[in-house]
Amino acid sequence: MSILHAQDIASFLDGQRNKETLRFIxxxxxxxxxSTLIGRLLFESKSIFDDQLQALETDSRQYGTQGEKMDLALLVDGLQAEREQGITIDVAYRFFATERRRYIVADTPGHEQYTRNMATGASTADLAVILIGAxxxxxxxxxxxSRIVAMMGIRHVVLAVNKMDLVGCDQAIYDGIVADYQTFAAGFAFSSxxxxxxxxxxxxxxxxxxxxxxxxxxxxLMEYLDTVGVHAPNERDAFRLPVQWVNRPNLDFRGFCGRIAEGAVRPGDTVRVLPSGVTVQVKAILAGFDEVDMATAGDAVTLTLTEEVDASRGDVLVAAAAPAEVADxxxxxxxxxxxxxxxPGRQYLLKLACKEVTATITDIKYREDVNTGTHLAAKTLGLNEIATVNLSTSAPLVFEPYGANRVLGGFILxxxxxxxTVGAGMIDFALRRANNIxxxxxxxxxxxxxxxxxxxxRCIWFTGLSxxxxxxxANVLxxxxxxxxxxxxxxDGDNVRHGLNRDLGFTEADRVENIRRVAEVARLMVDAGLIVLVSFISPFISERRMARELFAPGEFLEVFVDTPIEECERRDVKGLYAKARAGTLKNFTGIDSPYEAPQAPELHLHAGQLSTQACVDALVGALETVT
Incomplete structure (x- = not known):
């Protein structure tokens, strides 16, 4: 390689390195x-290699939908299922560059079934190109x-009215679509x-x-992408570093590794470890194996501190003078x-930055109508529904509102x-009253x-079919x-529904709340020194696990009363099974509502084969074993 050629390459790489990167979906x-639009952008910006172009020509003949023309959508629709069905399923990321900027574009699915993938692409984007067929x-x-885009904090939108060729490039149609969309989006906080x-x-x-x-x-489109200003000057420059890993290769080194979420840090800066609140000074900053004088947002670094402090994965190092909030x-x-x-009431894992805790949705304040944004009452949420909720976590989280900091404000369930992964959320604020309790x-x-x-x-928890x-x-015991x-x-399940839980029905959401309340009452009774026997169908594993986690090790005994459903129906003097099979009694466990059998109960009673007295004898023996 000639020296001149090497210099040209080095100059090119330096030029690319100094370009601003814009991420859009x-x-x-x-x-x-x-997918066709992204393919056109890649093709027109000359970001397709010769071998890719040859492969595209071959694929277009096999999978294409444009006759003799190249099907540019195939550049991003790479999955076999996508090509066979002609739809996007997964998120496809592509890179290209112009003289002014580098771009990372995410082609996200349009099908309602894959909305979760669209949300994934939006979570890291600076701008959204929202396509509307003319x-x-x-x-x-x-x-x-559009609601998800606004919810994810994207403030710049390109309204791409596509396929104008199919409507004769009619300006009236275009103007009508733009007016409709602007009316709909008026309530969103889009900057442009x-x-x-x-x-x-x-x-x-x-x-x-x-x-x-x-x-x-x-x-x-390309002119706008090249010139739009999406990276506004950051007025919030307070340092934030979620600790991803504590690096301890030997006795003489202890470093805290992570990617800086916000702000900058220099050796000598005073930082605070949250949630503990301990303050300490930064001794050195390592980028790879090299010490640097400063690191800024987006840099992956290792910090060493002047003193030994108790910090681990999930903690956050912040500027001591401007700490983040902590709440549960x-x-x-x-x-x-x-x-x-x-x-609501069911436990999920919540992951925010590098911290993972148990979380519960305590209340659905309202659900948003996807078309109008109207606030609707809801007791549960279905696929692709958006709501404002209250949630509680098992341990305090270091956070900032999502509008101010995506890293410390966005979480998944x-x-x-x-x-x-069942949900994606954005923290608005801490519940202040909760912090005072x-x-x-x-x-x-x-x-x-x-x-x-x-x-x-003890809490002896009996579970099994009706x-x-x-x-x-339980009564004999x-x-x-x-x-x-x-x-x-x-x-007892029936007795509790006459008072404490008389307001609950038998939907899945009500069953979850039913068990949550009873588990809390049982915990208080055990705290009073009692042996409490809990006899509930409690059909879901997650709620029985939630109940177990309220008690100290050894205090909770799960007893699976395992009786074949045929025998349960034979014993049914109330005729509940018959009503459920006839369709007159809905959400009946074992018929049209599932029962999730315990995986590792402390005692498994085959009640269809054993007498009541034999079951009680087994229980007494189990209690003597753990006492």
Missing amino acids: TCGSVDDGK RKGVLTQTRRH IQAIPLSGLDGDNVLNHSTRMPWYSGPT QFEAKLLWMVEHPMS IDKLTFE HWQALELSKTVRAAQKHQAP GSGKSTI EKRLHAEGKHTYLL
Whole structure:
């Protein structure tokens, strides 16, 4: 390689390195031409290599939908299922560059079923290109994507009215669509909405102005992307570093690794470790193996500190003079991303930055109508629904409102059983009243109360189908314990619904709340030193796990009263199973509502084979073992 050629390459790389990077997404309804538009951008900006072009020509003959023309959508629709169905399923990221900027573009799905993938693409974007087909106009999915774009904090929108060639490049149609969209989007906090009529297939108004639309005098799509200012000066420059890893290779080195979320840091700066609140000075900053004099937002660094402090993954290092907030209850916006409905009271894993805690949706304040934004009452959330909720976490979180800091304000919810991501949320603010509620110190402890009763307090949790024999076994066990001088109380499912839970029905959301309340009551009874017997169907694993986590190790005994459903139906003197099979009794466990059997109960009673007395004897033996 000649010296001149090497210098040219070095100069080119330096030029690319110094360019600003703009991340944007394309979104909108199915078949509005998102993938074709990105393909056109890649093609016109000469970002396609010769071998890719040859492959595109071959793929166009096999999968293309444009006859003899190259199908540019295939540049981003790479999955076999996408090509066969002609729709985008996954998020496809592509890189290209112009003389002014580098671009990372995410082609996101338009199909309602894959809205979760669209939200993933929007979470890191600076700008959104929202496509609307000229023949179809503003659709429900257009509105849904626009709400998610606004919810994700994107403030700059390109309204790309695509496929103008299919409506004869009619200005009246374009003007009507733009007016409809601007009316709909008036309530969003968008800083700019730039409308552009175009044809992604033919390239009209993509890089060059269209001769077929002389009435349009605004910028082309590429001109606008090259010049739009999305990175406003950051007035909030307070340092924030979520700790991802504590690097401890030997006794002489302890560094805190992570990517700076906001602000800048220099050696000698005083930082605060949250949530503990300890202050300490920065000793050195490492970028890779090299010490640097300063690091800024986006840099991946390792910080060493002048003193040994207790900090671990999930903690956040912040500017001591401008700390972030710490709380364990919040109001947040939530996008529900799976078909299984969200139920208030159910526990999920919440991940914010590098911190993972258990979280519960305590209240749905309102759900948003996707078309009008009207606030609607809701007891649960379904697929793709957006709501404002209150949530509570098992440990305090270091956070900032999402509008101020995406990293410390955005979170995901994860199902504790399947580890599927079920929701994406944005924190609005902490619930101040919750921060003023503290545990009242009590003079008498659980140990003292139990000692007075000469017993080890326990929660014996009976679960099984209706008619399995739970209540019968629990009742006989309580009589036996009482005869032995034990202090007990039996919480029965039917009895509790006459008072404490009389306001609850039998939907999944109500069942979750039913068990949450009972578990809390049982915890208080165990704290009083009692042996409490809980006899509830409690059909869901997640709620039984939630109940278990309220108690100290060894205090909770799960008893699975396992009786075949045929035997349960035979015993059913109330005729509930018959009504459920006839369709007159809805949400009945075992018929049209699932029962999730325990995976590892402390005691598994095959009540269909054993007598009640044998079951009680087994229970007494189990209690003696753990006492």
